[in-house]
Amino acid sequence: MSTTKNINITLKIWRQKNAQSKGNLETYQLNNVSTSSSFLEMLDQLNEQLVNERKEPVAFDHDCREGICGMCSLYINGRAHGPDTGITTCQLHMRMFNDGDTIYVEPWRSTAFPVIKDLVVDRSSFDRIQQAGGFVSVNTSGRTMDANAIPVPKADADKAFEAAACIGCGACVATCKNGSAMLFVSAKVSQFALLPQGKVEATDRVLNMVRQMDEEGFGNCTNTGACEVECPKGISIENIARMNREYLSASATSDK
Amino acid sequence: MTKLDSKIPEGPLAQKWTRYKDHLKLVAPNNRPKIDVIVVGTGLAGASAAASLGEMGYNVKAFCFQDSPRRAHSIAAQGGINAAKNYQNDGDSVYRLFYDTIKGGDYRSREANVHRLAEVSGNIIDQCVAQGVPFAREYGGLLDNRSFGGTQVQRTFYAAGQTGQQLLLGAYSALSRQIGLGRVKMYNRHEMLELVKVDGKARGIIARNLVTGAIERHSAHAVVIASGGYGNVFFLSTNAMGSNVTAAWKVHKQGAYFANPCYVQIHPTCIPVHGTNQSKLTLMSESLRNSGRIWVPKKKEDAEAIRAGKLKPTQIKEEDRDYYLERRYPAFGNLVPRDVASRAAKERCDAGFGIEANDTNEGVYLDFSTEIQTKGKQTAYAKGNHNPTAEEITALGKKWLEEKYGNLFTMYQKITDENPYETPMKIYPAVHYTMGGVWVDYNLQSTIPGCFVAGEANFSDHGANRLGASALMQGLADGYFVLPYTISNYLADDIRTGKISTDSPEFAEAENKVKSAIDKFLKNNGTKSVDYFHKKLGHIMWNKVGMARKEQGLKEAIQEIAKLREEFQKDVYVPGEANELNPELEKVLRVADFMELGQLMAQDALQRKESCGGHFREEYQDAEGETLRDDTNFKFVGAWEYNGSDISTEVLHKEELVYEEIKIAARNYK
Incomplete structure (x- = not known):
């Protein structure tokens, strides 16, 4: 009791x-x-x-x-x-x-x-990163294709969900000695990279989101892992590794 | 008396929407950028509407009071979203979803709107999957479903216990895309404080920049209000702290009728109040009632001993427990509908059997010990152990519970510091959702031309009681698939209007009104905080306009609220200045509107001399304590017209509900 x-x-x-x-x-x-x-x-x-x-x-x-x-x-x-x-x-x-x-x-x-003011901070930089590429470019007509037309392996769907559980609070940035937003950005990149609907724009997405992240003044990731410890939703730093792979291959293949 | 025109199209019910859409006026793509639309609120309805209108090419301005559109309270919805996909091949159809929703609403919603909702429900799922919403899937890779209350099919799509979050982030991603493309201009940390009408039409809003305090004029050819429900009129609810009625109430005061304000959903399973400093209530998912048995002690002295900390619930013998739902409703037991379960808990606590050691003793037990034994035994047998020991059974039973409800049990433990595997959960009903809202016609347009209202902020689809997993469905249906059509039909007449000037006297007058309201509160120099008054209001509302209402109590509530409102105006103290971030100022403006709304809710509950869904009048119940509807006299939507600052002068207009398709009957789940 x-x-x-x-x-x-x-x-x-x-x-x-x-x-x-x-x-x-x-x-x-x-x-x-x-x-x-x-x-x-x-x-x-x-x-x-x-x-x-x-x-x-x-x-x-x-x-x-x-x-x-x-x-x-x-x-x-x-x-x-x-x-x-x-x-x-x-x-x-x-x-x-x-x-x-x-x-x-x-x-x-x-x-x-x-x-x-006091304990209130401005996190609109997160919104701008999202606006740079955190979406699938599909219009909201409802006339896409049947929701079950593309089967998605349960393991992929579950991992995408775990990444998508991010609440965008910014604890990862606050706790990082470098002020890096890698956990936040990689969670969104991973969610879409793991789903067939997100694959089409995967190259542009990761390049655009990382570019915006850098422009906003977030620091670099040095794999300390503090972000993962303090994340209230248990977002894994595996997502950062995935984003790094996505970024590397996108940089190599993109003509931009 | 004005006749309310619901503008329901002609023709057979199942074809109304399709035929109607085919004949709506359009705005050509080259004309859309000349037209501005304001959207207030960025929950499921607002975000989806802003994204869709932006895609179409309109100039959209979207507003939210939070620091980001992703924070809107749709995000907190747990269970799921209904859609008539029939993926489980268990006999679901558009008609069944339509029927279940009308029946669930206790025959107090509009047939044509509900049918349209059921029709577009499937598109919502298609759309969300295309956007990358990670719904739960089966091992074959296809979407999974589960059951929810009030239905006999599996039509609920979900993403763990965070369906609202995933759907809102989906809508937020669509909105973010439009913001990035420059088609939607987003105003975070802004609160709408007035609607501006020009020549009788909604033409803009006055908003306060919550960071700088600047009072801004924003003009548009149409205004969409998607600002959510008004549950926080009770102070304590499952709503977010910032959820408020202000945007909806301002349009009401400008002439939009407010419909069925007394319809409030009280959810039976929430964590009870712990003390006077409590700020909000937390929901425990309805699904727990599948495994938990609800009880209070049979003897008053046992309840008293528990409250005094002298007795533990586990020490109460089986024969001394009153499983009151199983006793009163043997056919449905612990799985009676939400409103029935809530009222039964109140009845026991009012009679002195409540077990929570708080001011009101309001709390009952939700006990999983029987389920632990049952499932433990089953699991042992399934594993080939036909002679399990008591310890083995208990261990296996707890493991079964953990797999099924682990996250909820952890959440409960974090809040209460009690282990629900060992001791029963303490629960009590709490205000959760409001079915009432701004009156809208079939186009989701209010009685003010050009002012549209979507999602929980309108009254349209859930009648007197909403079924679980239907709020998310309605929000997205309104924003993605209804408003884009009906608003274009309205805007088609505005292609030659040109930009709406914010220099007109109408804007100046509205701005002055807002400024003087702010000025008044800041200079008030009263003695009591905003929360002091808000808690008092909540107390009156909960006790007299809550789960059970009666004529005498409602009349008292009306008097008490009017008096409290006067005292509030005279004696509230608001620190700080107008031109800065000032949370107390934000609160006082919201509570001022809650005061007026609270009184109207009591008036509406008083005029509705029947019981239906979430509205329970003690005078109107049958011998078994069930709701007694009066279809002869009350089969109408009660829409109130503002008539000056004395709320008792509001005028009631009635929209008679016509049932063409469904045979109206007593709501029976037995």
Whole structure:
């Protein structure tokens, strides 16, 4: 049986008014936090306290609060999505912390994810990579061919699904010492490379997406593997190897 | 009273859509780039509509309040998407999908719309596969299906427990392609705060850039609202934190009728509320009811002891457990429809048998121990062990459960810190989906010309209760396969209009209205936070406009909400400034709309003196506690017309539902 108790914590939170201004860590004391609360509910509680004290609440990104939309982020005690594995920050619960703990909360740190305010960062670079080639060029007429016209081996479909499970949260970039987006980009490249529907444009896709990734200022991959460890959806770095193969053969064969 | 014209085409039901499409007006390719369309929301309906209209060559502007269109809450749908493909050769057809949907909706939806939905359902699957959506497959390489509630066939396509995610990312990829090609301009972190009408037609919106706070004017020849449902009026729901009614409510206030606001789906299996700081509720898939038995203690003192932590559920003897669904519904047992299961849980908790140690004691058990024994024994036998020990049976049974529901059990454990293999899950119903929404005709056009509404934001297809795996189907059907035709028909008259100016007095007036609303809240200098009021509203809604409603409670709710709304306007405090990222300001504007909607929901529930689907009036039930419909007096869509800031003056218009094909009957799953 779970035992819910209340704990008192000290928070060191990154506050930054906007992209132009300089930020700093502010200290807050928060008492009576239920260990059954999620981490974000704890932040709600802090914000309620700040509002009642007529102070400005902490801005942070969040939406679905069930680990699937990819909107929440946060670097907690030096780890992307905090001290638990296979989850997003919204699924992190306060029972992972002890009474009297000091908790550091920072935004994603990466050149390609500039801070907008406090803990909110701009991840639109991910969208632009997607726009450069993360699709199959098929119009939405519904008049393509029957869905069962091309059988796809179950193993391929399953692997494509595992890659497609990426939620685009950016933890891989945030945790990478190089600020590399290889795990994110390779997951999308792999999903399509593994399916017959994606093969037609495979060459252009990988070249275009990698070009956009580089333009956005993401770093290079040095096979550290931190991304895979912190990925809340368990996306495998096998995808990076697959993308490297796709990229190499595309570079050799493309006339662009 | 205005007569609502649903514009259902003539002809036999099965041919209406095909014939109608053949005669719709078109816009030639060379004219389309001269026409602007705004799409608000980028879930399944919005993203698919924006992508399709962009492909056709229209100038599309799409808006979402999240940081990326990929975040829309369609992404959280778990189970699957229905389509009448009959790949399993088990007798499915367009007609059966149509019939199941009408019956599931308790005969309160429009035949022609539902039939069209069933007709295009197959195309959705074709389209998604062509886009590279990785649906689950069988070993032969073909698509797999599973069953869902309210049907006797296997027509549900799925991608593990993340079907919504995969479909949304498919639509997002189509949308991204159009953005990359420059045919769709995407406005992330923007919120629509007003609809602009010029000469009675929808001609644009006022949006707030949530990062800079800039109030922007955007003009178009047509506006599509695909902003989702309004479940967050209850504060606690399975919706995303940002899900809101604002876009839909603004068009309502500009003259679009709002239909059946009282139809809300309460999902029976969610994780119960843990405390006052809880921000949202998490769904546990309906599929768990295949293996779990729902119970509460028979004795009140046992329930009290459990809540006090003095007794564990596993210590309650079999004869002291009340498997109330099996007791009340022996034929269906734990697999009764969603609304029935939800109400039964409420009945037990109201009677004092709830087991959760929270403020309201609202919680019941979903117990897998019987299934562990049954499946453990079966597995042992299948392995040739005809004399298994108790330990072997339990171990094999747990393994069977893990294979079937492993991810859900893990999710449950992460949230509650309890191991559902060892102790029963605690569950309770939660607000999940809203069937009501902006009234639209067959073209998905609201009562404002040029303002179209798609997906959960409209009211059209699910009647008083939605079947599982049908929300995804409707979102994509509306966006990919309905709107592109009907909107072109409308826009055909606009090829000579030219660009809509944003310098008109109408835009200026709308912008001022938005600015003064923002200004008012920021200068309010009240004493209480937005969440304080939102929680209060949610409390009234849940207790009096929730799972079971009665005349007295609804009348009280109307009074209480009106009073709360007044207090909110006077005493809410919003920190920060207008010209910056200000989440509290975003919330206050949304809650202001929820306050008005909440009152209308209560009024709608009050006028509907019958029980149907998700709308249960305690006065209208049979001897066994089942819903009692009144087809003589209430076989209509209740569409409300805004009539000024006093919500009690809204005017009810009725669209009589005509059933040509289906013989209307009592909904019976026994």
